[in-house]
Amino acid sequence: MQETVRNFVTAHGLACGAEHRYMDLTSEIGELGKEILKATDFGQKPFTLQDGCREEMGDCLFSLLALCCEMGLDAGKALEAAIEKYRARLARYGRVDSQK
16 A cells, blocks of 8 residues: 555655655544544444545545655554554553553
8 A cells, every 4th residue: 555655646746745744644634533523423423434434534544654655664564563562562461552
């Protein structure tokens, strides 16, 4: 997925620096949050997947992977490291949060 994003960004001259990509990601996460609130009637009903959520999640993924590209970070390796960290926490503390 990261390579697909990298190719798209390169082909369309969309490189813009990590700081801009970070701001774009935070904006997209906010838009996803709005869609989740709409889908749950602001927490009054259970979540059901709506087209708006699907679209905004795609935008979040694109933004996150584009940020990884701008940072020179391999998203797959970062994810593997995070999963390993969570496995170690589960084994040691019985949970994945960082509370000791």
